[in-house]
Amino acid sequence: MEKIITLIEKELIPAFTKAGYDAKYAKVTVSNRPDLCEFQCNGAMAAAKAYKKAPIMIANDVIAGVQESSMFEMAEAVNPGFINLKISGTYLAEYMNQMHGDENLSVEKAAVPKKIIIDYGGANVAKPLHVGHLRSAIIGESLKRMGRFMGHEVTGDVHLGDWGLQMGLIITELRKRQPELPYFNDNYTGEYPQEAPFTISDLEEIYPFASKRSKEDDAYKEEALEATYQLQQGKPGYRALWQHIMSVSKTDLKKNYGRLNVEFDLWKGESDAQPYIPDMVRRMKDEGYAHEDQGALVVDVKEESDTKEIPPCLIVKSDGASLYATTDLATIVERMKLYQPDEILYVTDKRQEMHFIQVFRCSKKTGLVKEDTKLQWLGFGTMNGKDGKPFKTRDGGVMRLENLIGDIEEEMYHKIMDNHEIDPKEARQTAKIVGLSAIKYGDLSNQASKDYVFDIDRFTSFEGNTGPYILYTIVRIKSILSKYRAAGKDPEEGKMQSAANASEKALMLELSRFNAVMENAFDEAAPHKICSYIYDLANVFNRFYHETKILSEEDAQQQASWTALLLLTQKVLEICIDVLGFEAPERM
Numbered sequence: 001m002e003k004i005i006t007l008i009e010k011e012l013i014p015a016f017t018k019a020g021y022d023a024k025y026a027k028v029t030v031s032n033r034p035d036l037c038e039f040q041c042n043g044a045m046a047a048a049k050a051y052k053k054a055p056i057m058i059a060n061d062v063i064a065g066v067q068e069s070s071m072f073e074m075a076e077a078v079n080p081g082f083i084n085l086k087i088s089g090t091y092l093a094e095y096m097n098q099m100h101g102d103e104n105l106s107v108e109k110a111a112v113p114k115k116i117i118i119d120y121g122g123a124n125v126a127k128p129l130h131v132g133h134l135r136s137a138i139i140g141e142s143l144k145r146m147g148r149f150m151g152h153e154v155t156g157d158v159h160l161g162d163w164g165l166q167m168g169l170i171i172t173e174l175r176k177r178q179p180e181l182p183y184f185n186d187n188y189t190g191e192y193p194q195e196a197p198f199t200i201s202d203l204e205e206i207y208p209f210a211s212k213r214s215k216e217d218d219a220y221k222e223e224a225l226e227a228t229y230q231l232q233q234g235k236p237g238y239r240a241l242w243q244h245i246m247s248v249s250k251t252d253l254k255k256n257y258g259r260l261n262v263e264f265d266l267w268k269g270e271s272d273a274q275p276y277i278p279d280m281v282r283r284m285k286d287e288g289y290a291h292e293d294q295g296a297l298v299v300d301v302k303e304e305s306d307t308k309e310i311p312p313c314l315i316v317k318s319d320g321a322s323l324y325a326t327t328d329l330a331t332i333v334e335r336m337k338l339y340q341p342d343e344i345l346y347v348t349d350k351r352q353e354m355h356f357i358q359v360f361r362c363s364k365k366t367g368l369v370k371e372d373t374k375l376q377w378l379g380f381g382t383m384n385g386k387d388g389k390p391f392k393t394r395d396g397g398v399m400r401l402e403n404l405i406g407d408i409e410e411e412m413y414h415k416i417m418d419n420h421e422i423d424p425k426e427a428r429q430t431a432k433i434v435g436l437s438a439i440k441y442g443d444l445s446n447q448a449s450k451d452y453v454f455d456i457d458r459f460t461s462f463e464g465n466t467g468p469y470i471l472y473t474i475v476r477i478k479s480i481l482s483k484y485r486a487a488g489k490d491p492e493e494g495k496m497q498s499a500a501n502a503s504e505k506a507l508m509l510e511l512s513r514f515n516a517v518m519e520n521a522f523d524e525a526a527p528h529k530i531c532s533y534i535y536d537l538a539n540v541f542n543r544f545y546h547e548t549k550i551l552s553e554e555d556a557q558q559q560a561s562w563t564a565l566l567l568l569t570q571k572v573l574e575i576c577i578d579v580l581g582f583e584a585p586e587r588m
Contacts, residue, residue: 001098001099001102001106001107001108001515002108003515003516003519004087004095004512004513005028005029005030005039005516007071007095008028008039008071008085008087009026009027009028011066011069011071011072012026012028012041012043012062012066012083013026014065015062015063015064015065015066016043016062016065018065019058019061019062019064019065020051020061021043021047021051021058021061021062022047022050024043025041025043025044025046025047026041026043027041027042027043028040028041028085029041029042030513031084031085036078036084037074037084037085037086038085038086038087038509039084039085039086039087040082040083040084040085041062041082041083041085042081042082042083043058043062043083044056044058044059044062044077044081044082044083045080045081045082048081054080054081055080055081056077056079056080056081058081059077059078059081059082059083060077062077062083063075063076063077063083070088070090070091071087071088071091072085072086072087072088072091073086073087073088073089074086087509088498089498089499089505090498092498092499092505092508092509092512093496093497093498093499093508093561095508095512096496096508096511096512096565096568097495097496097564099511099512099514099568100496100564100567100568100571105514105515105568105571105572105575106512106514106515107149107150107514107515107518107519108515108519109150109151110150110151110152113151113152113153114152114153114342114343115152115153115155115339115340115341115342115343116147116152116153116154116155116341116342116343116344116345117154117155117156117157117335117339117341117343117344117345118140118143118144118147118154118155118156118157118344118345118346118347119140119157119159119331119344119345119346119347120136120137120139120140120141120143120144120156120157120158120159120346120347120348121133121136121137121140121156121157121158121159121160121257121262121264122136122158122159122160122161122348123158123160123161123253124160124161124162124166125160125161125162125166125245125246125249125250125253125269126166126167126170126203126204126206126207126245126249127166127203127204127207128200128204128252128256128400128401128402129253129256129257129400129401129402130398130399130400130401131383131391131398131399131400131401131404131454132349132383132390132398133401134260134383134401134404134439134443135349135380135381135383135443135448136347136348136349136380137257137260137262138260138262138439138440138443138444138581139347139378139380139443139444139448139527140156140262140347141156141260141261141262141263141581142440142444142527142530142579142580142581143345143347143378143525143527144156145578145579145580145581146518146521146522146527146530146579147522149518149522149575149579150518150519150522155265155266155339155341156263156264156265156266157264157265157266157267157268158253158257158264158266158267158268158269159268159269159270159331160249160250160253160267160268160269160270161269161270162246162249162269162270162271163232163269163270163271163274163327164228164270165214165224165225165228166207166211167227167228167231167242167245168224168225168226168227168228168229168231169207169210169211169214169224169227170203170206170207170210170241170245171224171227171228171231171238171241171242172210172220172223172224172227173206173209173210173213174197174198174206174241175227177206178197181197182237183197183237183238183240183241184237185237186237188237192236192237192240196244196245196247196248197244198244198248199248200248200249200251200252203245203248203249210224232274246269250267256401256402259402259405259436260401260405260436260439260440260581261436261440261581261582261583262581268331268334270327270331272331272334273327273328273330273331273333273334274322274327274330276330276331276333276334276337277322277326277327277330280329280330280333280368281297281315281316281326283366284297284299284315284366285297287366289365289366290315293312294318295318296314296315296316296317296318297314297315297316298312298313298314298315299312299313299315299362299365299366300312300313301313301357301358301361301362301365303361310354310357310358310361311354311358312358313325313329313358313359313361313362315329315362324355325355325358325359325362328355328359329359329362329363329368332344332359332363332368332369332375333368336368336369336370336373341373342372342373342374343373343374343375343376344369344373344374344375344376345376345377345378345525346376346377346378347378347380348377348378348379348380349379349380349382350379350380350381350449351379352377352379353377353379356377356379360375360377363375376525378448378449378525379448379449380448380449381446381448381449381450381451381452382451383443383451383452383454384451384452384453384454385453385454386453386455388453391454404439405435405436405439407456408435408436408438408439408456408459408460409428409431409432409435410431411435411456411460412430412431412432412434412435412438412460412468413427413428413431415460415462416430416431416434416588419462420588429585430585430587430588433471433582433583433584433585434460434467434468434471434585434588435460436467436582437467437468437470437471437577437582437584438456438459438460438466438467438468439459439467440467440580440581440582441459441466441467441470441531441580441582442454442455442458442459442466442467444527444528444530444531444580444581445465445528445531445532445535446528447526447528448525448526448527448528462588465531465535467582468588469535469538470534470535470538470573470577471577471584471585471588472588473538473541473542473573474570474573474574474577474584475584475585475586475587475588476542476545477541477566477567477569477570477573478570478584478586478587479587480550480551480563480566481563481566481567481570483551484551484559484563489560489563491560491563491564491566491567492564492567493560494560494561494562494563494564494567495560495561495564496508496561496564496565496568497557497558497561500548500558501547501548503540503543503544503547503548504544504548504562504565506540506543506544507537507540507541507544507565507569508565510536510537510540511537511568511569511572513533514533514572517529517530517533518530518579521533527579527580530576530579530580531580533576534573534576534577537569537572537573538573541569548562550562550563550566
């Protein structure tokens with residue numbers, strides 16, 4: 001369906017051209033003075049200079065051409081030349097009915113779907129997820145869902161950190177603790193055990209212990225570096241151990257990402273890019289893109305238009321080691337070969353900005369991607385505590401993600417039990433659903449690039465701009481419609497009619513914005529715009545609800561119209577929260 005603003009512009013264009021003015025001046029916006037009108041056109045102001053005519057005269061000429069239009073309840077010219085418009089209730093109701101009958105609720109899917117890979121998550125194996133992983137997971141998941149809803153083929157890749165010194169540290173420490181394991185016997189020729197010789201809890205203790213020791217013991221670090229090298233050269237025992245580490249870690253990561261309702265299509269990591277590195281580096285050298293600088297191999301990526309220094313992209317260190325940039329470039333090679341994406345979007349901490357400038361420029365310059373392949377990076381800000389500093393535990397440590405989720409769920413459980421007489425088991429399940437909305441909405445309602453304060457008390461509130469408030473609104477609608485159905489009536493069969501009061505019309509106008517909001521939020525990779533929209537929609541709905549006695553209405557046609565409007569509101573809200581990555585319970 002076309003956006004309502006587009007339809008209004010189409011109505012104004014003949015009025016402009018018939019009066020002798022260019023159609024480009026018929027641009028319409030939502031009014032910034034809703035007390036005066038619903039939409040406005042300032043084209044007469046812009047046209048005044050071109051036509052050497054007073055803006056109010058141009059506006060009056062245009063208004064004369066739409067006086068007979070059934071689209072408008074009001075169309076007037078206001079000094080010094082504004083065109084103020086109000087949509088007719090009948091026209092708006094018909095737009096609502098068309099929207100309700102559309103399988104995508106008015107959103108136009110992409111005419112030419114794109115293949116998009118979103119790189120988000122970025123977890124390291126053998127380490128627990130902590131609050132620092134929250135934003136990438138939540139924002140990336142939402143962008144993936146937005147893209148799919150808009151009709152694109154979107155693939156989410158977790159891109160694990162699974163191939164560096166951390167692997168060598170774990171192997172080294174295991175060898176010291178359990179030297180009798182067959183993985184460390186160079187003469188072993190049998191099958192390696194199916195079961196891992198450690199649990200995820202073991203790994204989460206081993207890695208920080210080994211990391212700390214390597215900083216204090218040079219000989220230990222040398223052993224770890226050698227173990228890393230042997231692993232990467234394909235030593236069978238070490239590869240078998242690495243497979244165990246990967247399996248145990250992935251199982252745990254999937255469980256914890258699952259609690260966030262985050263799912264990845266690809267569980268690839270740095271290791272998957274390694275086979276592509278030698279040919280990529282060789283080609284960069286042979287084709288003259290890479291050159292030596294103090295023993296290292298670099299590609300110059302600065303451009304004449306740069307206003308700040310952009311250092312060369314470092315491909316290989318002087319000791320022959322690869323870097324993050326090397327792996328990211330090789331991952332791009334792999335993605336282009338296997339998936340041929342039109343676009344690759346990365347969601348990471350905003351402090352990585354320079355890294356992605358270098359990697360993207362190097363990819364384009366060296367021909368790793370097609371000229372029209374879009375490489376995009378979304379850098380997010382820091383999640384802070386109430387003290388304005390990065391979010392920590394009470395004792396100052398980095399909080400594990402599962403502990404944060406648990407704290408939120410516990411807070412929601414107590415609020416639900418305090419406010420309602422409800423079965424504790426049901427309250428626990430509801431607390432999980434509502435708690436997730438508190439976490440995700442609390443994060444996504446902020447512009448991604450900005451830091452924000454993670455305030456558990458505020459995010460779990462049932463009032464204000466919060467996830468629980470949005471869910472409470474949806475549950476309220478469900479409750480009304482459930483009672484309506486219990487009376488043997490079907491809200492799907494109702495037809496919306498012209499608004500009976502101002503709050504009903506305001507709700508219809510807010511619903512009519514849905515397609516424009518979804519399109520704009522996806523184009524700008526901005527989930528916070530969807531949050532802002534559903535908060536406004538929930539507020540407008542609740543105003544209508546408090547002013548309208550829906551279930552006690554005696555006029556059956558009027559009641560059917562209102563329940564159809566409620567059903568449309570529910571569907572729009574549920575699509576939006578699904579795109580944001582959470583759902584609503586049946587009751588709260």
